[in-house]
Amino acid sequence: MPVDKSQIKEFEKAVVDGIELTADWNRMFDQRVVFDYDPNGAMDKVTDIPGGESMGWCYQCGQCIPVCPVDIAGGDYGPLKIFRKLQQGIELLPDPDLWKCTTCMNCLRVCPKAVNMIEIMPATREAAVLDAKVPKELQDVFESTFEYGNPLGESPRKRADWVTETGSTVSTMKDLARPVDMLWFVGSYPSYHARGKDASRALAKVLNLLGADFGILGTEEKDDCDSFRLAGETGLFEEFAEYNIKTFKKYKVKKILLTDPHALNAFRKEYPKLGGDFEVIHYSTFLAPLMDKLDFKKKLNYKVTFHDPCYLGRHNGEFDAPRNVLKAIPGIDLIEMGRCRENSYCCGGGGGGMWLDGFMSDHVNERLSEKRVREAVETGADVLAVCCPYEVSRFEDAVKSTGNEGKLIVRDIVELMEEALG
Amino acid sequence: MANQKILVIGGGPGGLEAAKGIAELGYQAILVEKRGRLGGTPDEASYAALTPDLRDADEALREMIEPVENNPGVEVMLNTIVVGAEGSIGDFRVKAIQLGKEIEIEAGAVIVSTGFKHFDPGRETQKYGYYEHDDVITLVDCEKMLKAHNFVRPSNGEKPKRVCFIQCVGSRDRQIGNEYCSKVCCGIASKEAIEIRQQVPDCKVYIFYIDMRMYGYWENEIYWPAQEKYKVNYIKGIATEIMKKGDKLLVRGEDTTLRRPMEVEMDMVILSVGMEPSGGTQEMAKFFGLNQNKYGFIETTGGSAEHGCDQCARGIRRRCMYWPGRPRRYRLGSRRSSDEIYRRLTQTECSACIK
Numbered sequence: 064m065p066v067d068k069s070q071i072k073e074f075e076k077a078v079v080d081g082i083e084l085t086a087d088w089n090r091m092f093d094q095r096v097v098f099d100y101d102p103n104g105a106m107d108k109v110t111d112i113p114g115g116e117s118m119g120w121c122y123q124c125g126q127c128i129p130v131c132p133v134d135i136a137g138g139d140y141g142p143l144k145i146f147r148k149l150q151q152g153i154e155l156l157p158d159p160d161l162w163k164c165t166t167c168m169n170c171l172r173v174c175p176k177a178v179n180m181i182e183i184m185p186a187t188r189e190a191a192v193l194d195a196k197v198p199k200e201l202q203d204v205f206e207s208t209f210e211y212g213n214p215l216g217e218s219p220r221k222r223a224d225w226v227t228e229t230g231s232t233v234s235t236m237k238d239l240a241r242p243v244d245m246l247w248f249v250g251s252y253p254s255y256h257a258r259g260k261d262a263s264r265a266l267a268k269v270l271n272l273l274g275a276d277f278g279i280l281g282t283e284e285k286d287d288c289d290s291f292r293l294a295g296e297t298g299l300f301e302e303f304a305e306y307n308i309k310t311f312k313k314y315k316v317k318k319i320l321l322t323d324p325h326a327l328n329a330f331r332k333e334y335p336k337l338g339g340d341f342e343v344i345h346y347s348t349f350l351a352p353l354m355d356k357l358d359f360k361k362k363l364n365y366k367v368t369f370h371d372p373c374y375l376g377r378h379n380g381e382f383d384a385p386r387n388v389l390k391a392i393p394g395i396d397l398i399e400m401g402r403c404r405e406n407s408y409c410c411g412g413g414g415g416g417m418w419l420d421g422f423m424s425d426h427v428n429e430r431l432s433e434k435r436v437r438e439a440v441e442t443g444a445d446v447l448a449v450c451c452p453y454e455v456s457r458f459e460d461a462v463k464s465t466g467n468e469g470k471l472i473v474r475d476i477v478e479l480m481e482e483a484l485g
Numbered sequence: 486m487a488n489q490k491i492l493v494i495g496g497g498p499g500g501l502e503a504a505k506g507i508a509e510l511g512y513q514a515i516l517v518e519k520r521g522r523l524g525g526t527p528d529e530a531s532y533a534a535l536t537p538d539l540r541d542a543d544e545a546l547r548e549m550i551e552p553v554e555n556n557p558g559v560e561v562m563l564n565t566i567v568v569g570a571e572g573s574i575g576d577f578r579v580k581a582i583q584l585g586k587e588i589e590i591e592a593g594a595v596i597v598s599t600g601f602k603h604f605d606p607g608r609e610t611q612k613y614g615y616y617e618h619d620d621v622i623t624l625v626d627c628e629k630m631l632k633a634h635n636f637v638r639p640s641n642g643e644k645p646k647r648v649c650f651i652q653c654v655g656s657r658d659r660q661i662g663n664e665y666c667s668k669v670c671c672g673i674a675s676k677e678a679i680e681i682r683q684q685v686p687d688c689k690v691y692i693f694y695i696d697m698r699m700y701g702y703w704e705n706e707i708y709w710p711a712q713e714k715y716k717v718n719y720i721k722g723i724a725t726e727i728m729k730k731g732d733k734l735l736v737r738g739e740d741t742t743l744r745r746p747m748e749v750e751m752d753m754v755i756l757s758v759g760m761e762p763s764g765g766t767q768e769m770a771k772f773f774g775l776n777q778n779k780y781g782f783i784e785t786t787g788g789s790a791e792h793g794c795d796q797c798a799r800g801i802r803r804r805c806m807y808w809p810g811r812p813r814r815y816r817l818g819s820r821r822s823s824d825e826i827y828r829r830l831t832q833t834e835c836s837a838c839i840k
Contacts, residue, residue, distance in 0.1 A: 097740050097747035100691065100718055107716070120713050122697075123721065123742060147742065150718065176709075 114186030137428030166414030188295025223281035287326035294415025308339035354391035371407035372451035487575030488593035497525020508558025599765030604655030645752035656759030667759030
């Protein structure tokens with residue numbers, strides 16, 4: 064009788080009741096007959112959690128699967144598949160499925176029943192966090208962020224060191240000792256990561272050229288933690304949010320300029336719930352209408368393709384500003400990837416994915432960032448332009464791992480501006 | 486001068502609404518019902534609550550019966566069975582038996598409103614063991630129990646812990662001869678599933694389906710709340726056999742999305758039986774020389790009436806078309822009043838659809 068290959072599992076080593084089995088015994092078959100549907104209430108355990116309700120709403124149309132970046136990368140994933148496993152009684156909390164979702168929101172965009180992974184995932188993950196069932200690499204980042212105020216585990220005292228390192232002219236609110244038009248919330252990666260600092264230097268330069276009245280918090284800034292919230296660490300998120308809100312209020316901040324779309328998302332949608340109502344603006348949105356005020360000296364002869372950050376585009380509806388910035392840079396030829404704007408492909412960094420690369424590599428055929436880099440290369444572009452601090456490092460790694468070094472470079476949109484400003 | 490009276494055959498929701506409409510327009514209706522009371526199938530089969538808003542069936546029927554019962558424009562004839570007809574448009578002489586006595590009713594036009602009957606799951610095949618296992622019941626049996634607020638296993642009188650519905654029993658089946666979809670069973674099963682979850686909250690309810698056919702607002706008014714609020718489990722793939730296993734029923738089928746066999750134990754199985762033309766519909770067709778389609782439903786111009794009812798208004802409109810020789814339709818006095826009756830009747834509902 065022919066056997067469905069998908070039901071065969073080969074184990075390098077199989078141990079049953081303490082006895083190591085060898086040779087053909089390592090070949091296991093999935094149980095074929097369904098004897099019961101969810102006998103222990105696996106579905107209820109998710110839908111009973113506030114925020115998890117909509118997990119039970121799926122009517123299995125399957126529209127979510129073709130747009131799930133994890134499934135596209137070979138992860139055998141998506142809301143429908145989670146629903147189906149729960150219906151069979153496979154618990155979500157201890158399942159690796161709980162951590163695969165990047166909260167990119169492309170499934171919710173197409174879901175007719177509004178099954179909302181953006182609420183289900185943080186709610187269910189929070190239960191796992193409270194249960195101490197978190198992948199170790201993510202748990203380590205939770206802890207170092209709690210300790211140092213940033214997920215890179217760098218010293219909080221060095222948070223503003225990038226300013227002097229890069230020779231930028233930026234003042235802290237403490238030094239300014241006066242209210243400013245705009246607080247620039249720099250963020251952790253732009254403060255500490257080598258490539259993030261490049262973008263910070265460029266943005267500082269552009270802001271000064273525009274004569275903007277701004278300041279930064281420097282060592283008084285703590286991570287926005289929105290991705291930790293989506294990874295289930297609500298406590299960490301709220302603690303830092305309360306701290307940041309207090310600090311903003313101390314300096315009488317009204318308007319906040321953000322480098323990181325994840326921070327934008329948190330400040331816009333979550334901070335008001337915690338008493339922090341500020342005007343927030345992503346730097347691409349801020350810069351787009353001011354491009355004609357800048358004197359670009361150099362023409363960049365680049366073919367550029369742009370990657371929409373999930374938390375700027377789908378989550379916060381800004382698709383045009385970064386494109387308008389790019390189009391205003393002399394010489395840039397903007398070409399779009401097949402998956403762009405509303406249907407942009409996730410880099411894999413959201414919802415905790417930034418710190419789960421090791422875990423994810425066991426569950427996908429290729430990293431999401433690698434998939435995206437291949438899509439960028441397919442367009443024939445020289446430059447993959449980004450405007451989210453997670454992406455520069457992710458995509459540069461992926462350019463190397465996919466063997467595309469020399470074919471494609473990764474640049475923040477403001478780095479391209481800096482280059483054209485000469 | 487043609488006879489101005491209109492005979493309505495069948496005292497269910499369709500016939501009631503037709504009789505009421507005729508009277509409101511100032512004409513005389515004769516409403517003939519074979520049972521000793523009005524209400525038709527919803528009354529006879531003890532429907533509990535109506536789809537989609539779970540309205541009490543008795544209350545809804547009362548609202549339909551009252552305006553007919555004490556209406557000078559409607560002559561109600563209970564315990565009356567039509568047994569033959571003569572004549573033609575404008576001059577029908579309909580033979581009936583009223584409490585054993587033969588009578589003749591004269592009318593200018595006839596509205597046939599004899600409705601449907603529930604499919605008998607033991608009629609063609611014993612696939613699901615309806616007459617074999619006490620705990621295998623139909624939507625109709627379930628309705629009775631829900632109405633009595635006594636939803637229990639017929640085998641032992643205990644409250645069930647696990648119940649499933651099997652959809653499309655007697656519908657969409659070439660071998661049985663009922664190739665059509667009965668349209669309402671998906672909604673009725675979901676409605677009964679909600680009531681079971683209300684009456685026996687710790688009972689798990691499953692619905693095994695081929696595809697859920699919730700036309701129009703039934704989608705969001707029944708199906709979605711059943712799944713989202715009442716946590717009814719919808720499993721794609723209908724069962725093929727039911728076997729006894731101890732005091733439970735073993736339901737065997739194929740989970741078509743998992744592509745794996747399922748063998749799940751249930752305390753009760755509810756067969757979602759579809760609709761067939763009623764005996765009355767079959768007979769009236771013969772008496773009045775109405776063409777029937779291959780399933781026994783009465784043919785009309787513009788296609789067959791679907792399960793003697795179709796979707797409410799459209800069904801009644803088609804029933805109007807059953808007026809003998811509809812293309813040469815008898816005109817009640819003037820074209821205008823005929824159109825008025827026509828329009829009025831198109832606003833009524835039939836028993837299948839109010840269920």
